[in-house]
Amino acid sequence: MSTIIYPSPIFGPVHSRRLGISLGINLLPADGKVCSFDCIYCECGFNSERRPTQPMPSRELVAQRLEEKLQQMSAENQLPDVLTFAGNGEPTCHPHFAEIIDDTIRLRNQYCPQAKVSVLSNSTMIHRQQVHDALMRVDNNILKLDTIDPAYINKVDRPTGNYDVQLIIDRMKAFKGHLIIQTMFMRGNIGRRYEGTEAQEYEESADNTGDKYVEPWLDAVRAIKPQQVMVYTIDRETPAHGLQKATHEQLDSIRDRVIALGIPCTASY
Numbered sequence: 292m293s294t295i296i297y298p299s300p301i302f303g304p305v306h307s308r309r310l311g312i313s314l315g316i317n318l319l320p321a322d323g324k325v326c327s328f329d330c331i332y333c334e335c336g337f338n339s340e341r342r343p344t345q346p347m348p349s350r351e352l353v354a355q356r357l358e359e360k361l362q363q364m365s366a367e368n369q370l371p372d373v374l375t376f377a378g379n380g381e382p383t384c385h386p387h388f389a390e391i392i393d394d395t396i397r398l399r400n401q402y403c404p405q406a407k408v409s410v411l412s413n414s415t416m417i418h419r420q421q422v423h424d425a426l427m428r429v430d431n432n433i434l435k436l437d438t439i440d441p442a443y444i445n446k447v448d449r450p451t452g453n454y455d456v457q458l459i460i461d462r463m464k465a466f467k468g469h470l471i472i473q474t475m476f477m478r479g480n481i482g483r484r485y486e487g488t489e490a491q492e493y494e495e496s497a498d499n500t501g502d503k504y505v506e507p508w509l510d511a512v513r514a515i516k517p518q519q520v521m522v523y524t525i526d527r528e529t530p531a532h533g534l535q536k537a538t539h540e541q542l543d544s545i546r547d548r549v550i551a552l553g554i555p556c557t558a559s560y
């Protein structure tokens with residue numbers, strides 16, 4: 292299995308054509324994964340296979356390592372275009388997420404005021420007022436909404452606690468447009484999955500590209516009124532082995548239906 296565990300608390304920078312120079316901030320432990328979802332497509336692997344032994348980095352350590360890295364990048368004249376909260380799980384699970392956002396904005400303003408601060412989140416903590424308020428302060432508040440079908444969500448995103456998709460939609464509306472919805476589309480089936488040494492067969496479909504899923508999702512997008520939507524598909528090896536990429540045509544078609552609602556949308560293949 293070639294899923295990835297990222298260094299913590301700082302990783303990269305990664306150079307990409309779309310984002311430019313992106314410096315990663317990983318608020319999860321360096322040796323495993325912590326997430327309130329357990330997606331069958333997660334590039335970090337299944338939660339059960341990636342249990343960490345180390346703690347999450349402290350607020351102080353994140354600020355210290357970020358400042359050191361920005362000083363180094365400044366000396367090399369290679370300052371980042373974006374500071375991206377991502378990594379081994381869900382950043383908003385960190386108990387000091389809001390304070391870390393404030394530290395990051397302060398350091399961004401000091402070292403690279405042109406850079407954007409982006410957060411990739413699975414949306415499960417946006418009901419917490421502190422998390423909501425912190426996400427209102429970042430430039431790119433990128434929130435996952437893979438479908439609005441509870442059975443699909445339980446099968447594919449696999450929340451580890453209570454998850455009420457209608458509540459998530461209501462909380463997304465509360466951002467009043469200050470959010471980017473990110474949605475994974477894929478085909479195939481859940482396939483063979485390993486629990487320890489036990490192989491279990493899951494032949495259920497994981498395909499969310501059909502109208503059964505896309506139409507209600509479009510209704511939710513229309514109601515949430517995000518500033519942008521990003522649709523994408525699997526890119527790396529996934530822990531569940533029966534998954535397949537959505538086609539370019541499928542992603543383009545979904546993208547065009549979002550644009551027809553008057554909402555900017557990008558598709559990544």
Ligand code: SF4
Binds near residue numbers: 326328329333380413
């Ligand atoms: S929300 Fe992200 S980090 Fe968490 S399991 Fe899903 S893909 Fe992995």
